[in-house]
Amino acid sequence: GAGVSQSPRYKVAKRGQDVALRCDPISGHVSLFWYQQALGQGPEFLTYFQNEAQLDKSGLPSDRFFAERPEGSVSTLKIQRTQQEDSAVYLCASSSSYNSPLHFGNGTRLTVT
Amino acid sequence: AQSVTQPDIHITVSEGASLELRCNYSYGATPYLFWYVQSPGQGLQLLLKYFSGDTLVQGIKGFEAEFKRSQSSFNLRKPSVHWSDAAEYFCAVVFGMDSSYKLIFGSGTRLLVRP
Numbered sequence: 001g002a003g004v005s006q007s008p009r010y011k012v013a014k015r016g017q018d019v020a021l022r023c024d025p026i027s028g029h030v031s032l033f034w035y036q037q038a039l040g041q042g043p044e045f046l047t048y049f050q051n052e053a054q055l056d057k058s059g060l061p062s063d064r065f066f067a068e069r070p071e072g073s074v075s076t077l078k079i080q081r082t083q084q085e086d087s088a089v090y091l092c093a094s095s096s097s098y099n100s101p102l103h104f105g106n107g108t109r110l111t112v113t
Numbered sequence: 114a115q116s117v118t119q120p121d122i123h124i125t126v127s128e129g130a131s132l133e134l135r136c137n138y139s140y141g142a143t144p145y146l147f148w149y150v151q152s153p154g155q156g157l158q159l160l161l162k163y164f165s166g167d168t169l170v171q172g173i174k175g176f177e178a179e180f181k182r183s184q185s186s187f188n189l190r191k192p193s194v195h196w197s198d199a200a201e202y203f204c205a206v207v208f209g210m211d212s213s214y215k216l217i218f219g220s221g222t223r224l225l226v227r228p
Contacts, residue, residue, distance in 0.1 A: 004156075031214070033216065035218075040221075041220060041221070042119075042203050042218035042219055042220045042221045043157070043203070043218045044218075045215055045216065045217060048214065048215065055214075056214075056215060091156065091157070093157075093216075099145060099164060099207075101147060101159045101162055102157075102159075102216055103159075104149075104156040104157040104158075105156055106154075106155060106156040107156060
């Protein structure tokens with residue numbers, strides 16, 4: 001079956017622009033996660049959804065970052081007024097339950113110029 | 114504080130040689146433990162996981178890992194490395210359950226394979 005799909009694959013934004021990154025999880029997966037991976041680093045947790053409920057957003061670096069999953073499937077990560085330090089790969093992952101492994105998408109590489 | 118440590122940033126081995134990648138964690142209870150691999154430009158692929166039971170777990174591509182509670186470690190091993198194993202390897206640990214579920218990654222170890 002289809003894996004986790006993320007779009008766009010690449011995004012270039014000028015500093016100050018808003019961006020929206022999309023994640024289509026595996027069908028039926030209730031848990032959805034967003035991670036930020038800077039160059040040469042491990043993924044850093046941003047936020048976690050269980051169905052449509054955002055249960056943990058402790059990793060969001062500032063109030064410019066906002067995530068939603070209104071119908072419990074597709075999720076969008078929005079970054080307002082992008083800054084150069086936001087340049088990273090943004091990874092989405094889903095799982096069927098809390099003790100099931102995460103399945104990752106290929107990520108969206110965001111470059112802020 | 115909860116943390117995951119991969120002390121080796123880079124490791125270089127010759128093709129056919131054995132491999133061990135180190136991972137240590139800091140947590141008060143027994144966590145769920147994972148190893149993921151990431152090839153350039155790709156997402157993360159699960160190699161293996163430990164939840165409970167036998168402390169030696171087998172994964173894909175000939176990898177195995179051993180959970181040692183006394184050392185808070187979950188080291189990844191492979192008896193004979195292939196050139197295609199060159200990639201970035203991440204140890205990851207789940208801290209918490211249900212609403213506080215969070216998968217935390219180490220900083221990664223880049224594996225280079227000499228011909």
